[in-house]
Amino acid sequence: MKALGTQLAVELFDCDENLLNDNNLLERSLIEAATNAGATVVDSVFHQFNPYGISGAVIIAESHVAIHTWPEYRYAALDIFTCGNEADPDTIAGEVKAVLRAERMEVSRILRGVTVGEQERTYAQTPT
């Protein structure tokens, strides 16, 4: 089944809680993971909450990577949305899991834009 994009809802359990509260590390890691997975990074925005927890999003030419962390539960919700064939979302998931030293990962996969433009669609036409 063809789709415009693939979205992964990635649950990262039992992470290193200190890493989950390191804003710079998280931003750098998501950018690096996206780049290593073949994505083109466009922009990013990260925010540290008081007393703890970080939310951030990286806009990539292929859509986005976002993360929300709960250090108090050693848990991070990672969200990866890619379109086209250039970027591999599973590579991003695996790399962020390793960086955060998550002991367990669960991945839900959603196809996006499945019924869109079926006659005319080519992957070359996705935003780049």
Added chain:
Amino acid sequence: MKALGTQLAVELFDCDENLLNDNNLLERSLIEAATNAGATVVDSVFHQFNPYGISGAVIIAESHVAIHTWPEYRYAALDIFTCGNEADPDTIAGEVKAVLRAERMEVSRILRGVTVGEQERTYAQTPT
């Protein structure tokens, strides 16, 4: 079943293609929809692609709202992630659907962080 957060993957079909390529309108609309739904907007980043298509993310205290548009298919992929009880993700979905004049909407719902901190969790501890 309790969860830390709720994520909606919202498919918006048969939208007004001109609206899907209006960067300022999209950013303003997502911020307004999030605010109207009870969320607290923290920051946002939007990017217009050449020749068309926009990707953007709004970081809210309750997680994020992101959108990716394909004006050529009159399609938008909206992604809404909220934690806690303050922000209503369905309100955001409905408002963005109306703004983009989508003729059809499909919503997939994912619970995030379901098994996290079950003993100690209170919603007051989510990032605010």
